Amino acid sequence: MGAAQQFCTFFVKHEFFGVPVQQVQEVIRYQEMTRVPLVPATIRGLINLRGQIVMAVDLRRRLGLEDRPESELPLNVVVLTADGAVSFLVDEIGDVLEVEEKDFEPPPATVPGQLRDLVRGVYKLHDRLMLVLDTEQAVNSDQFETQKVH
């Protein structure tokens, strides 16, 4: 049991992701956002989280997927990163799952490039696969560099 770990899970389109629960500050419903001009499109805006200002990263855009329909509001998974709290906009929230270390595997080589950069590995659950999101990578959009040069 020592190798067991708990993951907070969520869906982005059809992809099923997990983030270790220790990293997750909270999950909240959609919040009004203030857009930030001149930043990459993956950053949707800033949220006021009880006085704390949190940057919202749209995982759909980060993964290169099409935007969710207007009628569907995303949810915020607020994750603690090295540079403070960041919110990931996701489509749907799953359960908190306990997984075993033995079920872990590094990402298969066939995973498309954009996704592979953001995935630390895969847990083989009995009915599906859970991708472990690399939260630092997900925030650190490399588009920032090109944007800056401009």
Added chain:
Amino acid sequence: MSDDAEIIKEFLVESYENLDRLDHDLVALEKDPANRETLASIFRTIHTIKGTSGFLAFNQLEAVTHVGENLLARLRDGLLQLTPEITTALLAMVDAVRQMLTKIESTGHEGERNDRELIDRLTQLLEAKPEVGNPSPAAQAGQDTHLSPSPVPEANVGNLPLSNPPPVEPRQTDESLPEKAAVKSQEAAEGLNPQQPARGQSASDSTIRVDVAQLDRLMNGMSELVLLRNQIVQYSNSTEDSELQGTSQRLNLLTTELQEGVMKTRMQPIGNIWSKFPRTVRDVALGCGKQVRIEMEGKETELDKTIIEAIKDPLTHLVRNAVDHGIEPPEVRRAAGKHPEGLLFLRAFHEGGQVNIEITDDGAGLDFEKIRNKAVQKALVTADQAARMTEREITNLVWLPGFSTAEKVTNVSGRGVGMDVVKTNIEKIGGTVDVQSRPGHGSTVRMKIPLTLAIIPALIVTTAGDRYAIPQVSLLELVRLEGEQARKGIELVSGAPVYRLRGNLLPLVYLNRELKVEAETEVEAGTKAKAHTKDAALRAADSSDNLSVNIVILRADDRQFGLVVDEINDTEEIVVKPLNKLLKSINIYAGATIMGDGQVALILDVMGLAQRSSVVAEVRDRAVTEKDAQGSDSDGGQRRNPVLLFQYGESGRMAVDLAVVARLEEFSRDTVEVASDQEVVQYRGHIMPLIRVSDVLKGECAQAASSQESLQVLVYSDQGRSVGLVVDRILDIVEEAYIMQPQKGRKGVLGSAVIQKRVTDILDVPGLIAAADGVEILAGMET
């Protein structure tokens, strides 16, 4: 046990404070050895430390302070004269005490140390030629640390009947008090003792010590309260409920008052850091054989604690620097007809919601030649550029990273902490720093520092439906143009909008364009959709009847520019919240804040905005070289060269430095031929390419006024090759003094100026040729 720890902690805190004062007092005493009040104050401090350390069984500490105290007692009683030697020994004692205290703080014990030498030195001084030849009991006590250390006042009464200060008496009773309260009660006793002369420490009985973390929590809570207040006030304004409005009004006032109060608790006089400088200056001056006097003005000027901490190191560095590099050795000063003792003058004062701090020395000033050479040597600028630099530009070189004129690395300077670090640190807290120097007369470093960082007044503006906060410190004034004014007020300098503000050209920056956000109003929407040239934008704006333009006039560095926004809302106290560093990295947002309605608003970084829109040079250290490369006077100073005025396109008016133009020629249309898609003419046996100025400046769309029979051409020659610049009409040649406002970002335009009372662009010929891909033209001609 924890009681003990508590006592020790309090002892440490109090002793540290006392020691800081000691440094200051001792140096002051050296200047004015007859000042008994200072002497008594020093004596009291050491005595207190000695007493408490004895009680807490810090024996070594007690031993050292004990001899020190005896020495002081003799000085106080006039049995010894203060010499620099004694001062140095006493300062060494202060250092030893400080070391022990640090050790106690970290380990709880004094640690093993050998202070024999120091004690011997102090004892020796103590026994050295007593001037009154009447060794007081204190002198003997110096040999024995276990004796009651205080001098017996009666013994000296005869010698010094009036000046013998009374504080000794209450202290003696204190010594018998068994508790740590001794220290406190002694101070209290002094405060209460009516015979006690005022010594500027009367606050001790009306103040309490508060943990800084506690104040920080209070401040955070306060920030949240301010936000909440803003929300409630905003809500109440939108309702009819008069009772709620009244209540929220009171809440508003009360919060403001409370906020001021809380801010005050975090304020500290700048004297707190300055008090260390006399010692610093003394040590540095002694180390490099100089004589320096330090004077201070405005010690009581208050700053937020976090800011005080942030400027401490930069200030110390500047002070050391001034003594080490600024002030000359006594013999040099004498030779220059100055007083051998240099003066370092520190001044602090409030101005415009900021604190100004000046550090002035009356030393040699900056050596412009040396800086010039150094800059060339370090490849910061080329020799050619350096030769053409103004003194002001050279002065600014000292702020560049990796720049130090210190020829030898002393223990004072040249340790890698350069002026660039000072600048960076000051700018980090939103301040500015700048140096002025007059050779032979000294230098002044001037900084402007915000009072506080947490809550700042800001102007809220709206653009494209989003609110942005602009820190009030950058704000100069607001201009609103309506109707006719709005149509006529904004002029174009080759497409770049400017506004005449009291006769000076003010470059305008449109916030929505800078941020690349879609405009919401129809006018702006028209601008965006219909045209990408700014002329068209203005025309689109013209078509709207109900037009008004809001200009926020801002200051960045020493430049001014107007920021055009959709709406100017209000000024508000905002709480600055940090941004994710990814967002900070684009340098246009200083932070974010939460508005009354709970929404987030971005705080604009005015400096970053100015850089982005090329109002000020993009990277400062490159600024010098760029300006220079353009061959323009960077300060926009007056120039008086003959210029050629010409017209391009239908209405464009432009000037070019006549010196740049080799010849004026007129070619008949028929002589123009086309070679590899390039218009050329045969000119003096060569093929000369032609560039149509209006095509380059206005974009490829403009069809040259080709109906004309002949072409007016300015011939520009560079290294034996010529290019013809086709203009539409030559207007005039004038010789008129004008001030050029540099302008970046427009190819082929150096800047603009008022010439013959009209806004006129100044042509940048090399830039224009480059923009027209003429580089290839020139290169092509070579083969």
